[in-house]
Amino acid sequence: xxxxxxxxxxxxxxxxxxxxxxxxxxxxxxxxxxxxxxxxxxxxxxxxxxxxxxxxxxxxxxxxxxxxxxxxxxxxxxxxxxxxxxxxxxxxxxxxxxxxxxxxxxxxxxxxxxxxxxxxxxxxxxxxxxxxxxxxxxxxxxxxxxxxxxxxxxxxxxxxxxxxxxxxxxxxxxxxxxxxxxxxxxxxxxxxxxxxxxxxxxxxxxxxxxxxxxxxxxxxxxxxxxxxxxxxxxxxxxxxxxxxxxxxxxxxxxxxxxxxxxxxxxxxxxxxxxxxxxxxxxxxxxxxxxxxxxxxxxxxxxxxxxxxxxxxxxxxxxxxxxx
Amino acid sequence: xxxxxxxxxxxxxxxxxxxxxxxxxxxxxxxxxxxxxxxxxxxxxxxxxxxxxxxxxxxxxxxxxxxxxxxxxxxxxxxxxxxxxxxxxxxxxxxxxxxxxxxxxxxxxxxxxxxxxxxxxxxxxxxxxxxxxxxxxxxxxxxxxxxxxxxxxxxxxxxxxxxxxxxxxxxxxxxxxxxxxxxxxxxxxxxxxxxxxxxxxxxxxxxxxxxxxxxxxxxxxxxxxxxxxxxxxxxxxxxxxxxxxxxxxxxxxxxxxxxxxxxxxxxxxxxxxxxxxxxxxxxxxxxxxxxxxxxxxxxxxxxxxxxxxxxxxxxxxxxxxxxxxxxxxxxxxxxxxxxxxxxxxxxxxxxxxxxxxxxxxxxxxxxxxxxxxxxxxxxxxxxxxxxxxxxxxxxxxxxxxxxxxxxxxxxxxxxxxxxxxxxxxxxxxxxxxxxxxxxxxxxxxxxxxxxxxxxxxxxxxxxxxxxxxxxxxxxxxxxxxxxx
Numbered sequence: 001x002x003x004x005x006x007x008x009x010x011x012x013x014x015x016x017x018x019x020x021x022x023x024x025x026x027x028x029x030x031x032x033x034x035x036x037x038x039x040x041x042x043x044x045x046x047x048x049x050x051x052x053x054x055x056x057x058x059x060x061x062x063x064x065x066x067x068x069x070x071x072x073x074x075x076x077x078x079x080x081x082x083x084x085x086x087x088x089x090x091x092x093x094x095x096x097x098x099x100x101x102x103x104x105x106x107x108x109x110x111x112x113x114x115x116x117x118x119x120x121x122x123x124x125x126x127x128x129x130x131x132x133x134x135x136x137x138x139x140x141x142x143x144x145x146x147x148x149x150x151x152x153x154x155x156x157x158x159x160x161x162x163x164x165x166x167x168x169x170x171x172x173x174x175x176x177x178x179x180x181x182x183x184x185x186x187x188x189x190x191x192x193x194x195x196x197x198x199x200x201x202x203x204x205x206x207x208x209x210x211x212x213x214x215x216x217x218x219x220x221x222x223x224x225x226x227x228x229x230x231x232x233x234x235x236x237x238x239x240x241x242x243x244x245x246x247x248x249x250x251x252x253x254x255x256x257x258x259x260x261x262x263x264x265x266x267x268x269x270x271x272x273x274x275x276x277x278x279x280x281x282x283x284x285x286x287x288x289x290x291x292x293x294x295x296x297x298x299x300x301x302x303x304x305x306x307x308x309x310x311x312x313x314x315x316x317x318x319x320x321x322x323x
Numbered sequence: 324x325x326x327x328x329x330x331x332x333x334x335x336x337x338x339x340x341x342x343x344x345x346x347x348x349x350x351x352x353x354x355x356x357x358x359x360x361x362x363x364x365x366x367x368x369x370x371x372x373x374x375x376x377x378x379x380x381x382x383x384x385x386x387x388x389x390x391x392x393x394x395x396x397x398x399x400x401x402x403x404x405x406x407x408x409x410x411x412x413x414x415x416x417x418x419x420x421x422x423x424x425x426x427x428x429x430x431x432x433x434x435x436x437x438x439x440x441x442x443x444x445x446x447x448x449x450x451x452x453x454x455x456x457x458x459x460x461x462x463x464x465x466x467x468x469x470x471x472x473x474x475x476x477x478x479x480x481x482x483x484x485x486x487x488x489x490x491x492x493x494x495x496x497x498x499x500x501x502x503x504x505x506x507x508x509x510x511x512x513x514x515x516x517x518x519x520x521x522x523x524x525x526x527x528x529x530x531x532x533x534x535x536x537x538x539x540x541x542x543x544x545x546x547x548x549x550x551x552x553x554x555x556x557x558x559x560x561x562x563x564x565x566x567x568x569x570x571x572x573x574x575x576x577x578x579x580x581x582x583x584x585x586x587x588x589x590x591x592x593x594x595x596x597x598x599x600x601x602x603x604x605x606x607x608x609x610x611x612x613x614x615x616x617x618x619x620x621x622x623x624x625x626x627x628x629x630x631x632x633x634x635x636x637x638x639x640x641x642x643x644x645x646x647x648x649x650x651x652x653x654x655x656x657x658x659x660x661x662x663x664x665x666x667x668x669x670x671x672x673x674x675x676x677x678x679x680x681x682x683x684x685x686x687x688x689x690x691x692x693x694x695x696x697x698x699x700x701x702x703x704x705x706x707x708x709x710x711x712x713x714x715x716x717x718x719x720x721x722x723x724x725x726x727x728x729x730x731x732x733x734x735x736x737x738x739x740x741x742x743x744x745x746x747x748x749x750x751x752x753x754x755x756x757x758x759x760x761x762x763x764x765x766x767x768x769x770x771x772x773x774x775x776x777x778x779x780x781x782x783x784x785x786x787x788x789x790x791x792x793x794x795x796x797x798x799x800x801x802x803x804x805x806x807x
Contacts, residue, residue, distance in 0.1 A: 045438075048434070048437070048438055049434035049435060049437065049438040049439070050431075050434055051434075052389065052430040052431075052433065052434055053427065053430040053431040053434055055393075055430070056422065056426045056427050056430050056431075059393065059396060059422050059426055060419070060422035060423055060426070060427070062396055062397065062400075063396060063415070063418045063419040063421065063422040063423075064419045064422070066396075066399065066400065066407065066411060066414075066415035066418055066419065067411070067415030067416045067418060067419035068415070068419075069411075070407055070408055070410075070411020070412065070415055071408055071411070073400045073407055073411065073415070074400050074404035074405070074407040074408045074411070074753075075404065076400070077397060077399075077400025077401045077404065077407075078400060078401055078402070078404035078753040078754070078755060081401050081402075081753070081755055081759045081760075081763070082759055082762060082763075084397060084401055085401075085759075085762065085763040085766060085767070088393060088394050088397060088767075089766055089767070089770055091390065091393055092390040092391070092393070092394070092770060092774070093770070095386060095389060095390040096386050096387065096390055096774060096777075098386075099382060099383070099385075099386035100383070100386070100777065100781060103383070103781055103784075103785075104781070104784065145404075145408070146404070146753075146754040147754070151755075151756055151758065151759050280411060280412045280415065280416075280488075281412050281482070281487045281488060283487070283488055283489065284412050284413070284415075284416055284487075284488045287416055287488070287491045288416055288419050288420070291419070291420050291423055291424065292419075292423060295423035295424055295427070296423065299423070299427045299431075302427075302428075302431055302432075303427070303431055306431055306434060306435055309435065309439065309442055309443065310438065310442070
């Protein structure tokens with residue numbers, strides 16, 4: 001039962017990284033791919049109806065961790081206090097920005113919110129990367145699960161590579177998504193940017209995987225290579241699907257190598273938090289299993305339906321003045 | 324400053340702020356869904372315009388409620404990790420359920436609703452409005468169930484020093500949440516009603532375009548308000564009676580009742596300092612025997628005072644905090660079982676007072692605008708707009724009262740519950756540094772302040788813009804606008 005929930009939480013993170021990964025990427029690339037206001041509006045509209053739903057995968061991943069592994073939730077969130085504060089502020093700014101940007105017809109107003117979207121997307125994705133690599137690579141925690149030492153203990157060379165890994169992935173993933181969802185000049189630009197950036201931007205991800213799991217990184221390298229090849233061949237949809245497969249493989253490798261730990265202690269192996277020593281009681285796990293068992297398939301159906309409703313590519317001509 | 328104090332301030336500020344947005348979102352969502360239903364069923368353009376106008380204001384507010392809500396979920400782990408470890412087996416479940424059952428529906432269907440105006444069939448689009456509105460209510464239920472468990476722990480056993488969930492059904496049907504939920508939802512409708520009334524009154528006074536839209540909005544607001552306040556008093560009375568049983572100290576503190584009285588009188592207003600030890604000297608205007616009635620439906624019953632409750636609490640839950648370095652300067656110190664009396668006493672009165680003012684204003688507005696009249700005096704819109712603040716203030720005061728009133732506990736012992744299930748707030752906080760909490764407190768407060776200004780500005784702008792400001796524009800090729 002504990003193992004099932006460990007897998008489910010990995011799946012929730014996967015859903016989050018795959019889905020919000022591209023909306024982070026779109027935000028990060030806003031000034032690069034969107035040369036003028038209308039183009040930027042096109043980009044925001046590609047994620048407009050869905051980004052909030054994507055973000056709920058994070059809320060549920062964290063909520064499920066609280067319910068299924070309170071010890072993991074408590075230790076990780078309190079130990080990474082400052083990075084998470086930054087993360088929350090980035091998410092707040094970015095979330096409000098999408099909604100408020102078009103509400104006043106004034107270039108300075110839009111510019112300010114565009115800046116918030118770009119900065120918020122960059123910071124948030126770096127923080128997510130830091131959080132995930134921290135839980136995989138470990139923290140100096142004591143027997144009680146409390147952090148020993150500096151508030152910056154979560155920021156080390158390997159976790160910084162982890163932060164860059166997810167930012168780099170989101171960057172390329174966002175460009176591929178933009179190529180898939182737009183038409184005209186902006187689509188061409190997105191494809192070019194993805195192909196140009198990929199070799200550099202995806203490097204930290206490969207490095208992180210190599211640190212954690214050695215040669216297994218090659219699997220992800222191969223999938224990413226395929227994704228870029230399909231993009232070069234003008235097959236946006238296949239490329240996007242392969243990017244999804246790449247993050248699935250990444251999450252599988254990272255969480256697979258973490259198990260049965262959930263947060264290793266870098267001070268003493270005996271103090272590591274594990275699936276067994278942080279899990280809730282069998283009854284609690286049973287309760288949330290029922291809820292997730294019925295709830296999650298429904299979520300997949302109606303979120304899938306949303307993407308179907310908004311499946312059409314968006315171009316500059318769909319954008320009215322003053323947005 | 325200590326970590327504990329800072330973490331409490333942070334929780335208080337972020338939660339009160341979050342709960343400025345939430346009730347308006349809950350109430351207005353359902354009212355907008357209702358307006359849209361009226362439009363779809365009758366085809367009357369007036370209801371379409373109402374949906375568009377109030378829907379726009381709803382969206383401005385919704386975004387803020389969502390983003391400030393994320394902070395809440397993280398905060399338990401970040402600042403209150405000892406609490407999270409202690410109660411995780413019970414408290415995490417409703418939070419996870421809230422995410423899976425409510426937040427996914429809310430965010431997904433809100434996105435569909437915003438962007439789906441010209442993409443979805445009318446009735447499907449309407450169903451999206453109902454989906455996200457009902458999901459906001461569902462989320463309120465789960466989080467209130469979690470909060471009610473802290474006020475009155477049920478459905479558990481003690482296992483290796485921690486409460487372990489034995490019945491989720493007991494947690495979800497806790498009598499505390501069954502009273503708190505209707506009270507909170509009625510409060511949400513009171514807020515939304517005042518919002519409708521105030522803004523519609525201003526437009527009527529200004530003789531803005533679309534008089535019928537404002538007339539209907541005002542009528543809807545006043546009637547919803549009247550019903551909401553009736554529901555608030557009934558559910559509030561029920562809640563009070565439960566509290567006298569479940570948290571006698573909180574209710575004694577609400578009254579600053581020093582000595583046990585039989586029959587007990589209700590204090591309407593106090594002159595002087597209600598803080599101990601001066602509470603003996605307070606001159607207060609009282610209604611004889613009313614408190615007895617409020618507590619037990621019996622004008623002659625006994626209500627326990629603070630001075631008699633303290634020894635009872637000391638005997639049951641200990642006189643001193645355990646000696647533990649994690650407790651900081653409270654380690655081994657005597658436990659103060661009395662909540663901050665000025666806060667509880669005045670919090671309770673401000674909740675009821677602002678609620679009553681708001682209810683009175685609602686009825687007065689109803690009378691003023693009878694038979695489609697519109698008063699021409701400048702005081703009419705001023706009264707309406709000022710009235711918007713009153714239910715917000717009542718909500719905040721109510722929550723501050725109920726959360727401060729359970730101190731020094733974070734999980735209040737259930738008098739008839741399982742032995743050992745309680746937690747002092749001092750034991751709940753993370754082993755964080757002052758620097759960390761101070762940083763987040765300053766950062767979040769700053770961001771929240773800026774956003775409050777921005778939200779206020781936007782709401783004001785769209786209120787002034789009236790109906791023309793919210794109707795969709797056509798693009799050159801005839802495609803409808805496709806944006807927020």
